[in-house]
Amino acid sequence: MPPTRLHVQVNPASSLAAAFTEARLRAAAAPGQVTISFGQTPEALEAGLAAAEVLLLAGQAPLHDLPRRAPHLRWISYTSAGVEWLLQAGLPEAVTLTNASGTHIPKAAEFTLLSVLMLNNQMPHFATAQRERRWAPKPAGTVAGRTALILGMGALGGAAAQALAGQGMRIIGNSHSGRPHPDVAVMTRGGDFRAYLPDTDVLIITLPLTPATHGLIGRAELDLLPPHAGVVNLGRGEILDADALAAKLRDGSLAGAVLDALPQEPLPPESPLWDTPNLVITPHCGLYDPGDYAPRCLDAFFANLARFRAGEPLHQVVDPARGY
Template identity: 40%
Template sequence: MSRKPTVILHTNSPAPALEALRADHGDLDIHTCDNYSGLPGLVARTGAEVVYSVRFAGTPQFPRPALVESPTVRWVSVGGSGTDHLQPWDPREVTVTNAAGVAANMMAEYVLGAMLSFSLDLRGFQRRQRERQWAPRPMRPVEGRTVLILGLGKTGQAVAQRAKAMGMTVIGVRAQPAAIASVDEVHGAQELPALWPRADFIVVCVPLLPDTRGLVGPDALAAIKSGTFLIDVSRGGVVDQAALMAALDAGHLAGAALDVFETEPLPPENPLWAYENVTITPHCSSIYDGWDLKAVRMFSDNLARYRRGEPLQNVVVPQRGY
């Protein structure tokens, strides 16, 4: 290795990351930062060329300019998959990579769990249990039902694999349609008007971009068939929250599992908290024991490429968001 860049680890728990990185790159000058406010000053003082960063305290106050507008930072490695909190950036000035795939399997399990919970009406059984009601009712399988996956990146493909194994029909949408294993049909976004009514479950996995903001909005939710369930593991803003609540109020949308929101944390006064048929999780579908070190190891491998002058993996094209 010939290059010796100064590196910053920007996470809320930097000690394990630092230990893992030093095992592979002990000759480098590595600094840590565990908050948002201190990062700009640290970048300026160290003249860091490489920053590994996790969006650990939400998007508000995230120190975006310190990363993508810095005169010294040439590479920002995001510890997750989403990069909307860095938009916009000039790829001629700074390279942005992500850790796409590090949480794909966990997020797919979240999606599968939500689909099974809705299909089996587990919330209804819990409610009747609290009321001490013995009320047998037939189970409804997911087998034979149709899932529409918006976004067929690594997470979407992991969802497709599990859904197909459960005997579901899998329809997917991606920017550049091409055949994908475990997906029965792959379409472009322009075909969505004809796809909404076919879905029993809609799974949202797309990045937040100008052309995906509000993608699941009033028109989409008006087009779905009654009894459809929505599962959102993308970014707040892809699903129009007001349109979602209107569809729930009308009884058109049967339920939703939401891991992301337009405002995070979701304010206590937000009406979504009160919906009996909505599952709310605090943007944690990608979090599991060991995910952070797995992401750091991906960064470490990429850092070795960077030092050797080789092309980086998982480079994000800003216009695509992945």
């Protein structure tokens, strides 16, 4: 069997650019299985697409008119989990799209636990008081016995559930399928999660961005949470009404929040979110492990490449109808 023609396109502006180097790609490739072209410019993309059967993307790239530009293309592998921009690019039906779902699992478990512990131990409150030079004691108990509602029980949500259940928390899950999970006490599906919001101590969003999830958590949903509750968004900024959240943090009808996904990224300096009390902002890097992400991603890609060459089903395949 001849080698598979692979083009690797790395956007220099991507946070992954430093990890996905040409030398690293060539070192990871199995001899005789693949011929690699590599590029970071529009010109390199055009040249690579002309012959490529497989396109490995780190960061975004212009992918319009692929039937003309990439007549041999059969598979696009994207090195991130969120693929909404790719689904909007009008990919040919004959091209399979895979993502990096599952690659974040170890860091997702740790960062979710960190976020929930910060909220439970009033760290956003203390950070706000420190900026205002106020001495404002607010003791708290442990998270054991408290309730976390996780929206999205894919790889990220499953990792979050396992980490929080290990601390003795009661987990309510929500997913498209409603499939049971060993760490989830109550599994809901669709809009059923709203009935559990009044009993939720921390709401955790790990959903992908799709037409169904866009704007899912608005003022009405936030108003159902008790005043002591916190919110953690690890999914996409557009899923949560950040202005409604900020208003509730300012008037004290919610206790705190941690946002790793923002409505606009980078968040502009003039955004009022920067000065919102009891809010911790992390610039969409909480789930990224700079040491392990690239090796795990490349291991998964080359394992998929072996399946591709053997005519076997690929892993991490995106369903365009669902958006993830």
